[in-house]
Amino acid sequence: MTPALEVEHVTVRYGDVLALDDVSLRLAPGRVCGLVGVNGAGKSTLLQAVTGTVRPGAGRVRVLGDDPARARRRGAIAYVPQQEAVDVTFPVSVRDVVAMGRYGRLGPTRRLRAADHAAVDAALERVGLTALADRQVGRLSGGQRRRAFVARGIAQEADLLLLDEPFAGVDKGSEATVVRLLRELAADGRTVLVSTHDLHALPDLADEAVLLRRSVVFHGPVPEALRPETLAGALGLATGTVASRTGAAGEGAAA
Amino acid sequence: MSPLDLLLEPLGYEFMVRALATTVLAAVVCALLSCWLVLVGWSLMGDAVSHAVLPGVVLAYVVGAPFAVGALVFGLLAVVLVGAVRGGGRVKEDAAIGIVFTTLFALGLVLVSVTPSDTDLNHIVFGNVLGVSTSDLVQVAVLAAVAAATLLLKRRDLVLFAFDPTHAHAIGLSPRRLGALLLGVLAVTAVVALQVVGVVLVVAMLVIPGATACLLTDRFGRMLVLAPVLSATSAVVGLYLSYWYDLASGGMVVLVQGVVFGVVHLLAPHGVLGRRRAGRAAAVADEATTARPEAAPVV
Numbered sequence: 282m283t284p285a286l287e288v289e290h291v292t293v294r295y296g297d298v299l300a301l302d303d304v305s306l307r308l309a310p311g312r313v314c315g316l317v318g319v320n321g322a323g324k325s326t327l328l329q330a331v332t333g334t335v336r337p338g339a340g341r342v343r344v345l346g347d348d349p350a351r352a353r354r355r356g357a358i359a360y361v362p363q364q365e366a367v368d369v370t371f372p373v374s375v376r377d378v379v380a381m382g383r384y385g386r387l388g389p390t391r392r393l394r395a396a397d398h399a400a401v402d403a404a405l406e407r408v409g410l411t412a413l414a415d416r417q418v419g420r421l422s423g424g425q426r427r428r429a430f431v432a433r434g435i436a437q438e439a440d441l442l443l444l445d446e447p448f449a450g451v452d453k454g455s456e457a458t459v460v461r462l463l464r465e466l467a468a469d470g471r472t473v474l475v476s477t478h479d480l481h482a483l484p485d486l487a488d489e490a491v492l493l494r495r496s497v498v499f500h501g502p503v504p505e506a507l508r509p510e511t512l513a514g515a516l517g518l519a520t521g522t523v524a525s526r527t528g529a530a531g532e533g534a535a536a
Numbered sequence: 537m538s539p540l541d542l543l544l545e546p547l548g549y550e551f552m553v554r555a556l557a558t559t560v561l562a563a564v565v566c567a568l569l570s571c572w573l574v575l576v577g578w579s580l581m582g583d584a585v586s587h588a589v590l591p592g593v594v595l596a597y598v599v600g601a602p603f604a605v606g607a608l609v610f611g612l613l614a615v616v617l618v619g620a621v622r623g624g625g626r627v628k629e630d631a632a633i634g635i636v637f638t639t640l641f642a643l644g645l646v647l648v649s650v651t652p653s654d655t656d657l658n659h660i661v662f663g664n665v666l667g668v669s670t671s672d673l674v675q676v677a678v679l680a681a682v683a684a685a686t687l688l689l690k691r692r693d694l695v696l697f698a699f700d701p702t703h704a705h706a707i708g709l710s711p712r713r714l715g716a717l718l719l720g721v722l723a724v725t726a727v728v729a730l731q732v733v734g735v736v737l738v739v740a741m742l743v744i745p746g747a748t749a750c751l752l753t754d755r756f757g758r759m760l761v762l763a764p765v766l767s768a769t770s771a772v773v774g775l776y777l778s779y780w781y782d783l784a785s786g787g788m789v790v791l792v793q794g795v796v797f798g799v800v801h802l803l804a805p806h807g808v809l810g811r812r813r814a815g816r817a818a819a820v821a822d823e824a825t826t827a828r829p830e831a832a833p834v835v
């Protein structure tokens with residue numbers, strides 16, 4: 282089966298900051314993968330390397346077997362930006378935002394046809410925002426806004442959804458709603474790569490986890506990823522009580 | 537004199553008819569563009585491009601070419617130069633804009649000083665809408681039509697570009713190309729507005745209408761209606777005032793737009809008083825639910 286996402290030996294530098302160092306990663310379709318790492322570990326950079334916003338200095342990315350440019354044109358990649366990346370005062374409605382998911386498949390003026398309106402309505406329904414569809418995006422709670430952007434990815438019919446810290450500043454209830462939604466999308470055969478700081482939610486959210494610290498230090502099942510010794514070594518938290526038990530892992534990560 | 541005469545008398549003069557037509561065209565197309573400029577944060581870019589066209593206008597007079605051609609060439613040149621100066625990453629965008637537009641404007645001033653005296657610097661710098669010739673009007677009409685049609689046909693892509701360029705990129709559109717398109721339209725529009733208010737005040741027509749409309753509505757589609765209507769109305773009022781009281785026409789057009797913005801800023805739902813009202817309503821609601829008035833926000 283073609284992997285939904287293949288990242289091979291990708292290296293990204295910003296000037297003299299090495300943000301990603303020889304990152305390789307493979308995701309099978311229909312999976313939710315949690316991307317975990319401390320601030321500055323390179324999570325956003327990795328997601329942007331997949332969308333092509335950031336150009337890798339070395340290595341290559343494949344989305345469902347295509348190079349990223351072709352995958353983008355096919356509408357295969359949906360990106361849900363970090364909360365701060367969105368101008369919430371912008372005069373567009375929730376429905377406008379979801380409709381933007383359809384633009385790639387429309388004519389030059391991006392005029393929506395009946396099928397597109399139906400897809401937008403269906404996506405709004407699915408994330409439970411039908412009643413708020415005509416609100417300006419800024420007048421939503423953080424969790425509702427996350428759902429609006431996920432709806433945009435649904436309307437786009439993207440195969441690969443990338444979400445950058447969708448749970449930051451979102452209450453538990455909204456978080457649970459988004460988690461359920463992402464699980465449903467994976468059950469439909471879509472692939473979800475989601476960066477998060479919330480380790481408690483990881484078991485409910487993800488089938489597998491990637492621990493990132495400039496390169497991939499662990500990729501595997503969530504329970505294994507959450508073992509203190511794995512976490513400590515991978516995230517560079519190896520101190521005090523954990524350190525004695527994680528000598529091997531810590532050295533492995535440091536080498 | 538009846539109010540109707542006040543409106544009709546100036547129309548007896550052909551120069552006033554041309555002036556009104558030019559003013560309305562410029563006001564409408566500037567207002568359309570301003571809706572995007574204020575949202576993308578490119579107000580300063582509007583100022584830059586309008587100043588940078590000065591040498592182009594002077595050279596066009598010297599060689600006898602249509603002024604629009606010269607202005608357009610230098611407007612686009614300014615856009616390219618700003619991109620080039622900023623490109624290295626060391627010089628920030630506002631500095632790059634500051635460098636490019638002042639240098640080109642200075643070049644224009646020098647060119648004016650060495651060319652024969654029939655290029656009137658005052659007219660270029662402060663506008664001369666009462667002296668617009670029929671051929672000027674034709675140029676303005678063509679450019680305004682091109683700019684307005686481009687904006688309206690590509691409005692959804694341009695909104696997407698302004699709102700979320702990362703998504704635009706992720707679905708295979710090119711934010712760079714959309715940005716370039718908007719800058720191209722900006723150069724064309726600056727040339728149009730130049731005729732009415734002159735180099736110095738173009739930025740006002742490129743910013744005030746969009747900013748005013750932004751205060752009045754949460755819908756971009758409505759901004760695209762409100763901004764041109766407000767802009768054209770203020771511009772015409774300004775022009776009439778300048779006719780009847782013998783005041784600087786470009787100055788009056790911008791002054792009325794500024795006053796309208798001020799009034800809206802005070803009264804609009806998103807304006808000063810609107811926020812106060814909303815604040816008070818919230819405070820009252822808080823009092824009702826918490827019965828702790830001292831904890832309620834007052835403004």
Ligand SMILES: Nc1ncnc2c1ncn2[C@@H]1O[C@H](COP(=O)(O)OP(=O)(O)OP(=O)(O)O)[C@@H](O)[C@H]1O
Pocket residue numbers: 295296298299300318319320321322323324325326327
């Ligand atoms: N535009 C940029 N220019 C220079 N350095 C950058 C840029 N963006 C990120 N970096 C650097 O690259 C590294 C990885 O950053 P990135 O934003 O990918 O981390 P992250 O894991 O998403 O962090 P966070 O949890 O804080 O969002 C950091 O050291 C950061 O300082």
Ligand SMILES: [Mg+2]
Pocket residue numbers: 324325326363445
């Ligand atoms: Mg990040």
